[in-house]
Amino acid sequence: MAYTVNINGQDRELDVPGEMPLLWALRNELDMVGTKFGCGVGLCGACTVHVDGTAARSCSTPVSSLAGKKVRTIEALAETPTGRALQAAWLDEDVMQCGYCQAGQLMTATALLDRNPSPSAQQIDTAMAGNICRCACYTRIRDAIAMAAEKGTANA
Amino acid sequence: MLEQAILSRRTLLKVGALAGGGLAITATMPMVARAATGSAAAEPAVLNAFVSITPDNVITIVGKNPEIGQGIKTMLPMLIADELDADWAQVRVVQGDSDARKYGPQIAGGSFATPMNWMPMRQVGAATRQMMVAAAAGRWGVDAAGLKTELGKVIEISSGRSATYGELASEAAKLTAPEPASVKLKDPKDFHIIGKAIGGIDSPRIVRGEPIFGVDTQLPGMVYAAYERAPVFGAKLKSAKLDAVKALPGVLDAFVIEGKGGAEQLVDGVAIVANNWWIANRARRELEIEWDTGEWAGHSTKGYNDAARKVMAEGKPQEVFATAGDIDAAFASAAKVLDAEYAYPFLAHAAMEPMNCTAVRHPDGTLEMWAPTQNPQPGHAGVAQMLGIGQDKVKLHITRMGGGFGRRLTNDFMHQSAAIADKMPGTPVQLIWSREDDVRSDFYRPAGWHRLRAALDADGKVIGFDDHFVTFAITGGQYNPAAMSPTEFPARFVPNLRYGQTKLDTRVPMGALRAPTSNAMAFVMQSFLDEMAHASGKDLPTLLLEIIDGGAEEPATQGFTGRTPGFNPARMRGVMERVMANSGWGKPRAEGRAQGFGFYFSHQGYFAEVVEASLTTRGQVQIHDVWAAGDVGSTIINPFGALNQVEGSIIDGLGQAVALAIEIEGGAVSQSNFHDYQLPRIAFTPRIHVDWVKTDYAPTGLGEPALPPVIPALTNALFKLTGKRVRSLPIDPKLFV
Incomplete structure (x- = not known):
């Protein structure tokens, strides 16, 4: 059965089983591989996207659940001021080692700053708790989010 | 082992020489050709195995070692660029393919890369710099002693006239390379890149979600494979019923792979192939496989x-x-x-990017692979041996990896991927492990x-x-x-x-x-x-x-x-x-x-x-x-x-x-x-x-x-x-x- 899903502002047709996770529709049907596979069961956050602006695990989000919703992926993160501010902070802080989890980290961090532009250190840790970084770049993830929050999005 | 692996100072430039007859390599390396803009004017001059420079002064440096997040794709080129007196802003880095003859050892392991490459990479940069100076001296008809280099330019000290490396590169490429051992290296106080905090060379692409990891490899007509192996270590496959799996919607094929060698090569298993990995992986639950676990099932x-x-x-x-x-x-x-x-x-290692590998058996019998491997050279040789073809018939691209931690020193996933591709000539196939496979098959x-x-x-x-x-x-x-x-x-x-x-x-x-x-x-x-x-x-x-x-x-x-x-x-x-x-x-x-x-x-x-x-x-x-x-x-x-x-x-x-x-x-x-x-x-x-x-x-x-x-x-x-x-x-x- 065909589903229509709005991804990064475009309606995309997906002729897949409705229970197919969004992650695999993105990666293998639409060739959008920026969203990463880490665990398949919502434990690591590597596959995080935004659904109606909220961070969601695409590995556990069936395609059939997305009717009428707006999905944003890492490929379109730079279209938002918060996303641009965080991408810049990520580079300024040289956050990453391997970088594989960072799309998910950035999507979660963007959802955080969009709803709470000045999070406390505790709020940053709480919001990012679902995103594993196996290289453990956590000190820099904290610093980059704090830096982006401090600078704001005015010039982003 | 360390000493065996250390490159002799001569080797590096010599391998470049072997590849193309002197350092003035006229044949453009394929990798460089892809990086070039395509216009004849921008065709890069290849100075050696590691450095090529376009007329518009873009310096492309090959990062030879696999990047697992340890930063080596940034760090080794920094060594070359510093001694070359390049401006880091003009440097592009490309990942080298697996090629021992051209690059020497390529391994991400043992914290080896720094001690092994500290001198050889600097010598590559310094030798290339010396060729730039010699080219300028030749062009201007002056003594090289009166010239200096700075941020990608050769400058005549007395007159202040200058030429960019890009302007000099094609002439430099015709010169005989200096003996690496004879090249004068910088006094560390003159380093302008080494010792500076430099961001990861791929990081800008990563924050944009661009395809860069092994599992991001995409090829026309590519299909996806999941691999079911015995949960019990040492078990052999006795029988497998595949009809139910093959009948599932979306499943393209399923077949038994017979193991060869030990766990670090190829273990018995069943490959399931589909146009979408989730379909292939989900189909595993319909498999009926009987394993002979031998005495090992008693271990705990x-x-x-x-x-x-x-x-x-x-x-x-x-x-x-x-x-x-x-x-x-x-x-x-x-x-x-x-x-x-x-x-x-x-x-377990639990690298964030699960094991995966992409391979295609081309109609001419060669195998091309895109492998997130820390240890490409043994994987390259092992796959060739398994398929019974010469190593020159296997083209191995090294991809960036989502972590390694030592897991990807062992190339079992490469062997699996090659064995599956071997059964599907002409079709590119990407093998992906689930997280469960990754934790349980380490x-x-x-x-x-x-x-x-x-x-x-x-x-x-x-x-x-x-x-x-x-x-x-x-x-x-x-x-x-x-x-x-x-x-x-x-x-x-x-x-x-x-x-x-x-x-x-x-x-x-x-x-x-x-x-x-x-x-x-x-x-x-x-x-x-x-x-x-x-x-x-x-x-x-x-x-x-x-x-x-x-x-x-x-x-x-x-x-x-x-x-x-x-x-x-x-x-x-x-x-x-x-x-x-x-x-x-x-x-x-x-x-x-x-x-x-x-x-x-x-x-x-x-x-x-x-x-x-x-x-x-x-x-x-x-x-x-x-x-x-x-x-x-x-x-x-x-x-x-x-x-x-x-x-x-x-x-x-x-x-x-x-x-x-x-x-x-x-x-x-x-x-x-x-x-x-x-x-x-x-x-x-x-x-x-x-x-x-x-x-x-x-x-x-x-x-x-x-x-x-x-x-x-x-x-x-x-x-x-x-x-x-x-x-x-x-x-x-x-x-x-």
Whole structure:
């Protein structure tokens, strides 16, 4: 059965089983591989996207659940001021080692700053708790989010 | 091994010469052609195997080693670019394919890359620079001595006229390359890139979500494969019913793959192929496979523990591999004897990017692969051998990797991918493992057990040291990641000593995990040394400094685990003193907190670390601060990458200490995903204070040596806090409640 899903502002047709996770529709049907596979069961956050602006695990989000919703992926993160501010902070802080989890980290961090532009250190840790970084770049993830929050999005 | 792998200074430019006849290579390397804009004017001049320059002054440098997040794709080109006197802003880096002839060794492992490449890469840059100068001298008809270079330009000192490298490159490429050994290298005070904090070269692409990892490889007509293998290690496939799977909607094919070689090559299994990996993977539940598990299904962690405890109690090692003095006399005359058993579990690597590999068997019989491998050259040879074709018939692209930690040194996934592609000629196929496959089909850090005894005299001086190490017999020619060095500290510094070992049988595949051997040995030895220190009324640093007092620098020898070549007690003292000063060691801490100390020397790096920890009422460990002082020689090549490696190693080690274990039950791994293999998360992260002790030695690597000492530093802190000694990992909170 065909589903229509709005991804990064475009309606995309997906002729897949409705229970197919969004992650695999993105990666293998639409060739959008920026969203990463880490665990398949919502434990690591590597596959995080935004659904109606909220961070969601695409590995556990069936395609059939997305009717009428707006999905944003890492490929379109730079279209938002918060996303641009965080991408810049990520580079300024040289956050990453391997970088594989960072799309998910950035999507979660963007959802955080969009709803709470000045999070406390505790709020940053709480919001990012679902995103594993196996290289453990956590000190820099904290610093980059704090830096982006401090600078704001005015010039982003 | 290290010495064998080190490139001779001649090799690098010579391999470039072999590839194309002098350094003036006229045939453009394919990789460079792809990077070029396509217009004839921008066609790059290829200076050697590593450097090509376009007329518009873009310098493309090949990063030859696999990038797993250790920063090598940034760092090795920095060495070339600095000596070349390039402007880093004009540098592009491309990943080199697997090509031993062109690039020499290509491996991400053992923290080798820095010591192996520090000189050769600089020589490549300096030789290329010299060719630029010679080209300008030729063009202007002047003496090269009157010319200097700066940020990608040659400048005549007297007149100030200049030419960019881009303008000179095609002329330079026609010149004979200088002898690498004859090329003058920079005085370190003139470095303009080395020593600067430089961001990861791929990071801008990564924050945009661009395809760059192995699993992001996309080819026209590509299909996806899942691979079902036996959960029990060593099992063979007896029979498989595939009809139900083949009939599932979306499944393109399913077939049996017969194993070849050991676990590190190809194990028996069933491949399922679909246009979408989720379809292929989900179809596995319809498989009906009968496995012959043989005797191995009876193996378990409990069985290994029981066997180890039994042989440790019996006290007779199968073999003694290091002795000094008269150990029995030392214990007979001791004023105090300590006797303790230590243990640590199997560990998985759990890199974030699950194992995967993409391959296509072309109509001409060649195989092309895109492999996230830390160790491409053996994988390249192994796949060619498995398929019975020449290695020149296998084209191997090295992709960026979502972590390695030693897992991708073993290329079983490459063999699987090649075997599947071999059954589907002309169709590119991407093999992806699920997280469960990844956790359950690893090459694990070996579990181990130690019965340690120490003899102290009436003054608390160590007069005897005895270790009975219980480990595993490694079968199938695997690299032995559990090998304990006969020089493991405090050997050589204690008058009477004996190291013996007994080996248990297993089929659990084992491999190198970041800081192999050291990641376990540091916990055992530095904890027991802390026990010895407390037994004689001292702290651990005091005891360690007493033990090494008067010790001389050890001559460099081969080998890279444990106390690696050239151990120098003075450098050990240097990092110890620095971390004690930085951490306020010995001063009172806040109520409910305590500091612990650990030192370890591995992979040619010296690290002393102090952990400050507390416990919740439920016995959960809380880590507040970690201080680290490291000595990896004269130069921190990229302070960004270096700090990231040290911080990552520290959190990695702490995570192992508090939470991680792989258990065997019924011959298979019990854990499966991140709910029962719980990696550290952000809230666990302490404040980390890193400091460098710079010494007059050539720089060495940072992928590993900061990890080992943090584990005993934590457990020693917990002892100070509670009087309870952690002798088994991971730390059991019940010990403290």
